[in-house]
Amino acid sequence: MGKRVIKTMITMLAMFAMIGFGTNQTEAASVYTVKSGDSLYKIGQTNGVPVQILQSMNHLNSDKIYPGQKLSLPDSLSSSDKDLLARLVTAEAKGEPYAGKVAVATVVLNRVDNPNFPNSVRDVIYQIDNGYYAFSPVANGEINKPANAESKRAVQEALAFRGQGNGSLYFYNPKTSTSKWIFSKQVTVKIGNHVFAK
Known part of the structure; x- marks a missing residue:
């Protein structure tokens, strides 16, 4: 075989490997x-x-x-990532309407898809920025409590509509938030006690 044929075969094998074994969504x-x-x-x-x-x-x-x-x-997502996300939703959106639970899950998925954040659910949830966890349930241990059925359903719905929302990357409760920085972000929607922003 000529060098050109071998080079073409190697290129094709590399392409098949990327297609067959990639981690693309x-x-x-x-x-x-x-x-x-x-x-x-x-x-x-x-x-x-x-x-x-x-x-x-x-x-x-x-x-x-x-x-x-x-x-x-x-x-x-793996079942363990879905469970972790549902546990975060349970802790963060306790007492919030169902739409608010879906929106909290969507924020995490939007962060996974955004190049400015880690690229996995686990890494987004456990991210530390300036010495603080991104989500308070990680810091206070609420993340370790089981997810409720409504939060599990909200995660499934957020996954089904992934990429179709307003692009929210943050959420906060304006009555309890102490961060002035978060108030500078563009508001995308208000649901229950939470304001969502990007």
């Missing part, structure tokens, strides 16, 4: 067969997969799917 992990009554939202929520990713991976131009249709499902 859109990497196919399994195939799902659509059942009667399914919707992309329901499939996304059940499997913790963003609807936009489902559409993109499966080259769908609309939300229409049909029983028997095969859909590729991308990797989602």
Whole structure:
């Protein structure tokens, strides 16, 4: 074989390795067969997969799917990351409406997807900035308490709509927050006692 052919084969093998073994969010992990009554939202929520990713991976131009249709499902968060995120939501959004719980989970996912923050749920939740944990439940130990069912459901919903919100990266309670810095951030939405911002 000539050097050119060998070089081309090495390049192709490298590309296959990157595609096959990468950790990209859109990497196919399994195939799902659509059942009667399914919707992309329901499939996304059940499997913790963003609807936009489902559409993109499966080259769908609309939300229409049909029983028997095969859909590729991308990797989602591990069960331990989902549990950790649900525990954070339980601790941070105790007493908040369901939409507020979804929004808290969304903030963490937005941070994972933002280049200015760590790129995993665990690293975002346990991030230390200027000597302080990013989330108070990590500092006070509330993160170690079990998640409630509503928070687990909120995490699944946040995953299904990942990337479709207002881009919130922060949340705070204006009645209890002592950080003047946080008040300078652009408000995206107010839900319950929390203000969300970016």
